[in-house]
Amino acid sequence: MIDNKSKRxxxxxxxxxxxxxxxxxxxxxxxxxxxxxxxxxxxxxxxEDGLPNWHINLRNKQEKNIDLKLNHPNVRYVPDVRIGKDxxxxxxxxxxxxxxxxxxxxxxxxxxxxxxxxxxFIDHGLIYQNSLLHWFNHKHEPDxxxxxxxxxxxxxxxxGGLASLDVxxxxxxxxxxxELSKQKGIDIDLxxxxxxxxxxxxxxxxxxxxxxxxxxxxxxxxxxxxxxPLKTPRDDSEESIQKARxxxxxxxxxxxxxxxxxxxxxxxxxxxxEENGKLQAVVFQxxxxxxxxxxxLKGETFTLKTPLLISSIGSLPDRITGLPYDGSTLxxxxxxxxxxxxxxxxxxxxxxVTGRGNIQESKAHGTMMTNKxxxxxxxxxxxxxxxxxxYNENLKSVVQEQIEEIDKEIKSKEIMPDExxxxxLDKSEALQKKIGYTTYEKWIKFKTxxxxxxxxxNN
Numbered sequence: 001m002i003d004n005k006s007k008r009x010x011x012x013x014x015x016x017x018x019x020x021x022x023x024x025x026x027x028x029x030x031x032x033x034x035x036x037x038x039x040x041x042x043x044x045x046x047x048e049d050g051l052p053n054w055h056i057n058l059r060n061k062q063e064k065n066i067d068l069k070l071n072h073p074n075v076r077y078v079p080d081v082r083i084g085k086d087x088x089x090x091x092x093x094x095x096x097x098x099x100x101x102x103x104x105x106x107x108x109x110x111x112x113x114x115x116x117x118x119x120x121f122i123d124h125g126l127i128y129q130n131s132l133l134h135w136f137n138h139k140h141e142p143d144x145x146x147x148x149x150x151x152x153x154x155x156x157x158x159x160g161g162l163a164s165l166d167v168x169x170x171x172x173x174x175x176x177x178x179e180l181s182k183q184k185g186i187d188i189d190l191x192x193x194x195x196x197x198x199x200x201x202x203x204x205x206x207x208x209x210x211x212x213x214x215x216x217x218x219x220x221x222x223x224x225x226x227x228x229p230l231k232t233p234r235d236d237s238e239e240s241i242q243k244a245r246x247x248x249x250x251x252x253x254x255x256x257x258x259x260x261x262x263x264x265x266x267x268x269x270x271x272x273x274e275e276n277g278k279l280q281a282v283v284f285q286x287x288x289x290x291x292x293x294x295x296x297l298k299g300e301t302f303t304l305k306t307p308l309l310i311s312s313i314g315s316l317p318d319r320i321t322g323l324p325y326d327g328s329t330l331x332x333x334x335x336x337x338x339x340x341x342x343x344x345x346x347x348x349x350x351x352x353v354t355g356r357g358n359i360q361e362s363k364a365h366g367t368m369m370t371n372k373x374x375x376x377x378x379x380x381x382x383x384x385x386x387x388x389x390x391y392n393e394n395l396k397s398v399v400q401e402q403i404e405e406i407d408k409e410i411k412s413k414e415i416m417p418d419e420x421x422x423x424x425l426d427k428s429e430a431l432q433k434k435i436g437y438t439t440y441e442k443w444i445k446f447k448t449x450x451x452x453x454x455x456x457x458n459n
Contacts, residue, residue, distance in 0.1 A: 028073075084322075
């Protein structure tokens, strides 16, 4: 039963993806009215633009779930609004009249690669993961007018974890797919490549990577394959930890074999080599692991020549002017709380609290439920999809707990007068009208891009 008194509150949520939509739905079901501010056209976050587009089942399932939650009569969706640019944060908090503001903003800012002045090569020698994936997912669209990338043979990728493995897969598929078509007249679609693996497809035609004139790509990780965050131990026992390490090692080498790329462990980038204004190579510090800590081997380095460098070391939420930060992390009132330091009406949930955007790194809100997937589906090609679904379900559960605490704070606030509510409605409606927004369903239908799988089906 809806509490009419609670409907006298209006809640602002910044970000409409997994945690934002979950929070909006829970609050809406309790009778609160919610405005969701989203910086993109679509509310799907990295479900849409942070995963390669072969994750069809994951994307469709998760996006449908978000739609069901945001298309609620008590939720008003306002897309294409960036807090700090289109709306001043202090203005939103102090002048709009919202009872509380909840931060659920996603992570779209790539972590800076720790090489001095390396960013001068962005988009001409260096590609960050978020830009790479946006191009990869949208380049098939007839009206795509963004930057065009070309994966080059010998590309070096820096990073670790499932996201980096996806980068290796998409890069190797791009190159092999192009050369097979150009040199051999063999055309194979992306989804077949991803499902079967490059090695199996080439073996079927009696072709090797070198037959295509390719050397392949190289993935460099600061730790070892055993240390990749691909498997979470069941518990803190030595046996469980060792088993997780062995599975991670097995997975990494399985991917490297199936998609024919090289893996170099224990290397941290420290310096670039350039010539005539072009990036030529990267110098890596050799590491050793002592008690789980990374220690540089004094005076020991190695150099990898590369025509292209891809950084896949993670993402961070954008900093919003007016909020307190400790490095990349929001400062909270207390360690386990959801209230942002210095405010009584601003809360943060999901990755906005951890300050970490890579899904595989966001461990602060619960144990990663990878055990069942790894133990029972090690050979499945949809490993990442099932892993991420489980992670998202875990995140939703955590958001529910967070919202219950926030709900107590909301109910302690004064009831909003009619003129404040009307002001929120007028301001948010003006933002919607500015971009031609009418209803949630019509907007989503209009803005959802052409899917690659649909193009392939019709050709």
